[in-house]
Amino acid sequence: MMLTAGQLQAFRSQGLLLLNEMVAVSDTEAVLSAIAKVDLGGDAVSFEADEHTPRALHGVEGRASLFDQLSRLRAFVEPARQILEGDVYIYQFKINMKCAFNGDVWPWHQDFSFWHKEDGMPTPSAITIALFLDDVSEFNGPMYFIPGSHLSGCYDQSEDAQGSDWTNNVSASLNYQTDPDNIKLLVQRTGAEGPGCRVGDPQAVPAARWNGPSKALVSPSHRRHVARSPDRPLMPGATNYEERVVFDIPIADSEPEEYDEESLLGAFLRSSQEPLDRGDETFLKPFRMLLQSNQSPNRRGRQTFHNCSVRLLTNRLRIQSALKAHPQILETPITSPIFITGLARSGATLLHNLLALDPRSRTLRLWEVWWPCPILDRDGQDIRLAQSETLWGRQNRNLRAIHSFDPSDPEECRWLLEHEFAAWSFNLSTHRPEYLKWYVAANLEHQYRFHKRVVQVIKHGSGDTTDNLTDRIVFKAPSHLGYLDSILAVYPDARFILVHRNPVEAFASSCSQVSHLRQILSKYVSPSEVYSDVGSRVFTSLERMFKTRKTVNEKRFLDLRYTELISNPIDTVYKIYEWLEVSFPEQMTRAIEAYLLMRPKENMEPTTTLLKILVVTLQAWPKNSHSISIRSIFL
The missing domain is CATH 2.60.120.620 (q2cbj1_9rhob like domain)
Known part of the structure; x- marks a missing residue:
């Protein structure tokens, strides 16, 4: 009607x-x-x-x-x-x-x-x-x-x-x-x-x-x-806001709720006004693996995955429409990007925020990576930032103590890879062994090409279509560590800053974070599964990182120690500017001091129990040609 x-x-x-x-x-x-x-x-x-x-x-x-x-x-x-x-x-x-x-x-x-x-x-x-x-x-x-x-x-x-x-x-x-x-x-x-x-x-x-x-x-x-x-879909794909009670009303003779490809992807495609481009279906393989393993999460975890999937699919449609309407977006330059990476819980977030204090550096903000394309209200105003503030303002307090999210702060670009359903973050909520096996061994060149297209869409949407507004773009995500070869295939002039922390401490802190998230989103938490999942990612990422570094000029890499970053952050940033061969702005020292004074304190330390259990990490370390190199950097 x-x-x-x-x-x-x-x-x-x-x-x-x-x-x-x-x-x-x-x-x-x-x-x-x-x-x-x-x-x-x-x-x-x-x-x-x-x-x-x-x-x-x-x-x-x-x-x-x-x-x-x-x-x-x-x-x-x-x-x-x-x-x-x-x-x-x-x-x-x-x-x-x-x-x-x-x-x-x-x-x-x-x-x-x-x-x-x-x-x-x-x-x-x-x-x-x-x-x-x-x-x-x-x-x-x-x-x-x-x-x-x-x-x-x-x-x-x-x-x-x-x-x-x-x-x-x-x-x-x-x-x-x-x-x-x-x-x-x-x-x-x-x-x-x-x-x-x-x-x-x-x-x-x-x-x-x-x-x-x-x-x-x-x-x-x-x-x-x-x-x-x-x-209106201010938060695309959501069936409710973050803190609404998730109800479970038993109804006689009703089937248990399921999240399969037909009920999620099929229903989404039928309801969307524009057909999703099916010529590129690389995302379907990991998407299907995630669906097959989606019975391990609890009801809240399944609903979170459902909402996340619809948001990602909605974004893919918007990105597709933007590129169709403005094909010149693909000509937007991304010159000599910097990738900050390292083992998770090693201080990369702190370093990313410090580099973002320089207006000559372009970083991606949380509201941009969650919704890469502008979402306008009736008055033509982009509401992505306001919507992000609403969503993340209700963040779980315990989670905030481990890792704080601020919509206006620089954020990991791994959110962009989620649109290809190829991201470590899908393992945070629950144990997905088949998906993890695929993920740690995959070549993600195709996914990083999508990553580049989305960055170009973001820059176009913000009016930043040239390299004139900033001297450099700075990306950050621990997950980049295992895919340096894929990154270089897409960004051949990329440079890498690797932040290194004692592997036992970083490993234990990661396990603590994953355990906390699984307590919220999974039916049960198995310490051995957490240990296995995090360990698989750590070992494989390090092995792949060293393999790639053997084939690339070492001048493209800068290795930093976590202890030095924490004890002397200004000197650490100055060292980065020397490596980049760019001037260190006079105002950066005051900006860093002010940021450190005001920044939220995150709990980077694992529990004593986890440390005792995970000391066996070194005993399980792979005995191969890279072991000496790994130990020399971390220990």
């Missing part, structure tokens, strides 16, 4: 759109039948004060095919696309029950207040489209609203002291409530309405509109409805 200009104008001015008889009564009966199968003992069911009358069901769209089909119904999708002026994703899917006799009140509220404060939604762009499963009249508590109230902005709302339980956000006494005088003032201006509607009628409302139904506690009639809240 296509909305008329009059309907769109009415929605934007009044904050309400009624679509009569869009869904057949027989279909709503099928929905009610599916609701009856929901196990009310599930963890996403909230109850009324009597503790047995269901009040709301959340997250059911992923647990029954009928609910999933309903969430994708054209009667919902097409109006949402027109209102939001583009593609949409499902931010929230819920079923409000408002049961007969015992259904309690929903106080006056703005949905956006909860979505912003609880989930970090940056702007009230989302809408809600409700499908009523019962006739609605003045006798069963219709949803009242204040016409045009969404245009009045978002009122500051106090937080009721009810704790952090998510059910407090859907209870009869909501967490976020405003001063009643604000409601009185709005009602005095434009009045309040409680439109009735019939079964099968969808109703669309904006997130910032003020809603408040009558109580109607003793009504003999239900007032049930399905609420689907689409939003």
